[in-house]
Amino acid sequence: xxxxxxxxxxxxxxxxxxxxxxxxxxxxxxxxxxxxxxxxxxxxxxxxxxxxxxxxxxxxxxxxxxxxxxxxxxxxxxxxxxxxxxxxxxxxxxxxxxxxxxxxxxxxxxxxxxxxxxxxxxxxxxxxxxxxxxxxxxxxxxxxxxxxxxxxxxxxxxxxxxxxxxxxxxxxxxxxxxxxxxxxxxxxxxxxxxxxxxxxxxxxxxxxxxxxxxxxxxxxxxxxxxxxxxxxxxxxxxxxxxxxxxxxxxxxxxxxxxxxxxxxxxxxxxxxxxxxxxxxxxxxxxxxxxxxxxxxxxxxxxxxxxxxxxxxxxxxxxxxxxxxxxxxxxxxxxxxxxxxxxx
Amino acid sequence: xxxxxxxxxxxxxxxxxxxxxxxxxxxxxxxxxxxxxxxxxxxxxxxxxxxxxxxxxxxxxxxxxxxxxxxxxxxxxxxxxxxxxxxxxxxxxxxxxxxxxxxxxxxxxxxxxxxxxxxxxxxxxxxxxxxxxxxxxxxxxxxxxxxxxxxxxxxxxxxxxxxxxxxxxxxxxxxxxxxxxxxxxxxxxxxxxxxxxxxxxxxxxxxxxxxxxxxxxxxxxxxxxxxxxxxxxxxxxxxxxxxxxxxxxxxxxxxxxxxxxxxxxxxxxxxxxxxxxxxxxxxxxxxxxxxxxxxxxxxxxxxxxxxxxxxxxxxxxxxxxxxxxxxxxxxxxxxxxxxxxxx
DNA sequence: CTGTTAGCGCGTTCAC
DNA sequence: GTGAACGCGCTAACAG
Numbered sequence: 114x115x116x117x118x119x120x121x122x123x124x125x126x127x128x129x130x131x132x133x134x135x136x137x138x139x140x141x142x143x144x145x146x147x148x149x150x151x152x153x154x155x156x157x158x159x160x161x162x163x164x165x166x167x168x169x170x171x172x173x174x175x176x177x178x179x180x181x182x183x184x185x186x187x188x189x190x191x192x193x194x195x196x197x198x199x200x201x202x203x204x205x206x207x208x209x210x211x212x213x214x215x216x217x218x219x220x221x222x223x224x225x226x227x228x229x230x231x232x233x234x235x236x237x238x239x240x241x242x243x244x245x246x247x248x249x250x251x252x253x254x255x256x257x258x259x260x261x262x263x264x265x266x267x268x269x270x271x272x273x274x275x276x277x278x279x280x281x282x283x284x285x286x287x288x289x290x291x292x293x294x295x296x297x298x299x300x301x302x303x304x305x306x307x308x309x310x311x312x313x314x315x316x317x318x319x320x321x322x323x324x325x326x327x328x329x330x331x332x333x334x335x336x337x338x339x340x341x342x343x344x345x346x347x348x349x350x351x352x353x354x355x356x357x358x359x360x361x362x363x364x365x366x367x368x369x370x371x372x373x374x375x376x377x378x379x380x381x382x383x384x385x386x387x388x389x390x391x392x393x394x395x396x397x398x399x400x401x402x403x404x405x406x407x408x409x410x411x412x413x414x415x416x417x418x419x420x421x422x423x424x425x426x427x428x429x430x431x432x433x434x435x436x437x438x439x440x441x442x443x444x445x446x447x448x449x450x451x452x453x454x455x456x
Numbered sequence: 457x458x459x460x461x462x463x464x465x466x467x468x469x470x471x472x473x474x475x476x477x478x479x480x481x482x483x484x485x486x487x488x489x490x491x492x493x494x495x496x497x498x499x500x501x502x503x504x505x506x507x508x509x510x511x512x513x514x515x516x517x518x519x520x521x522x523x524x525x526x527x528x529x530x531x532x533x534x535x536x537x538x539x540x541x542x543x544x545x546x547x548x549x550x551x552x553x554x555x556x557x558x559x560x561x562x563x564x565x566x567x568x569x570x571x572x573x574x575x576x577x578x579x580x581x582x583x584x585x586x587x588x589x590x591x592x593x594x595x596x597x598x599x600x601x602x603x604x605x606x607x608x609x610x611x612x613x614x615x616x617x618x619x620x621x622x623x624x625x626x627x628x629x630x631x632x633x634x635x636x637x638x639x640x641x642x643x644x645x646x647x648x649x650x651x652x653x654x655x656x657x658x659x660x661x662x663x664x665x666x667x668x669x670x671x672x673x674x675x676x677x678x679x680x681x682x683x684x685x686x687x688x689x690x691x692x693x694x695x696x697x698x699x700x701x702x703x704x705x706x707x708x709x710x711x712x713x714x715x716x717x718x719x720x721x722x723x724x725x726x727x728x729x730x731x732x733x734x735x736x737x738x739x740x741x742x743x744x745x746x747x748x749x750x751x752x753x754x755x756x757x758x759x760x761x762x763x764x765x766x767x768x769x770x771x772x773x774x775x776x777x778x779x780x781x782x783x784x785x786x787x788x789x790x791x792x793x794x795x796x797x798x799x
Numbered sequence: 800c801t802g803t804t805a806g807c808g809c810g811t812t813c814a815c
Numbered sequence: 816g817t818g819a820a821c822g823c824g825c826t827a828a829c830a831g
Contacts, residue, residue, distance in 0.1 A: 129818035164571035165511040166808035228507035378747045404688045404721045472802040509824035
């Protein structure tokens, strides 16, 4: 039962611990024969090195950390898969960590950096607005992916990079499109969040588009979901509330595809046809949007581009080839079946 | 940027390291005043204890590990949330780890157990079939949730617990139901997997139900998706292939809800109405099933029951109140809109 | 209540 | 090519 350690292996092989260490870590200066003997014993005994002890000593642990906000959200899955591949290609290990609602992502990162000796950190989701003070403690390169820099104060912009779409612009693009289809009474499903965030930016885009086209912003058409913008339930219930409120609208813009799925269902239940009676649009361009009935008109975030550039930037930063940047990629308006020109 | 350590804090406060340690770990035997002084300095300096070092020493780390197979799969999300709550209630920490396709979950568990000094391990997804030898190395309680014990050899059944539905039975239940609606030509979307697995059990259930009702098993109606049963794309493409094959069927049973979503879309694209022309059924009872159009008939796995019993069992095992068990919960057949009596 | 000290398991010098 | 010894940062046991 007692835990088996490197010492134990060394004893059984009649060698010193450092030799075992060399065998495990693929060092070159070791006799192939002894290495084989050691590896055999390791396999027999089922010995597993203790990671805590390794991390404590190892100075050159090539490891990058990815902190994901919201486990509920399938949106990041394709990005994570790409990041995993690239990380491995570069010979780095990856530590993936979900950040709970009650946790501060930078605190978690700080802790992880010490524990795993991270060489770089990627934040997926969450906010890039953090105290410059704390950010500075993170003394490895940091990149926020899918979160723009508009969200933070200018002071700390050179403390990290961002790779994202321009959420305000993309949101505006979608509302412009709906307006171009003849819609004037456009409702929106969003989250009550006055903090700088992608949510806020998307709402801003909606308001700005309406204003630009001299359409009055009708507060009864702005509906706030309860807390989470990535649950169908919230999309369903908030849409139901919108319908029940008696407000008249010909289009409904949901700031996430997941919300839109709930909206589609709620409209259908109310006997409202999409897109004949009401046009519905989402945001994100998740896989799901291609499989709803009707298919969802949405803004597709270029996740592959974002992921690629994130990794390129991160490794450049690690190798000190260049400084921090703030990159913006254009989203793509996917015109699908859920929106239609108004009669 | 030299890392700041506990020693440094001790120096700055003019106390010993153990006093700092006591302050950090909320020990009772410490002067509140000195504790406050220490905590202040810690806050100022932004000191963060190194987890690796802690894990290395700490003997009583109350920590449980959850290993999740397949990050793509939103199915486990509600379970994870529940497990998190319960773990915290009991004063335990939680380590959540996703297991990649190329990894062996028991190996990962072994590693994690050493690193984090786990007191218990929960596997979500994957297989419970592992060499008894390896399982024995895991010398803390192990529970497989949502995976039945039928999958493993009898020898090692007392080495771990399982909490799940009976996948074969539930699958049979669904096919029985479809037959009761008058369907005889029932196609199935599954995965080519001869290994013992939930996938295999669900296919077995399908075959057994047909046999029981003296319906011939038509191999052209058994369609295998490519690798993953939790992607809509696979559901879509495999259904398309089924349609294109010209095979006649009046019902389509998908062994996951996610596959069924793809199937719904493919049928719709082919001009086949659900449920008028073809009935569609899923399996799992995920949130998504309530939001498709039409709503999906499915087998709802009692995730709350499974989660509750998993946690109860785990803590009982940790406290050595009882031995390993293999619990089966009944699934619930949700009759929704995607299935219909045949004319 | 507090300081000193001995390891936790391993990687890394530095001798040999 | 190999082993002995040191210390990573911390907690726990033991004195005081």
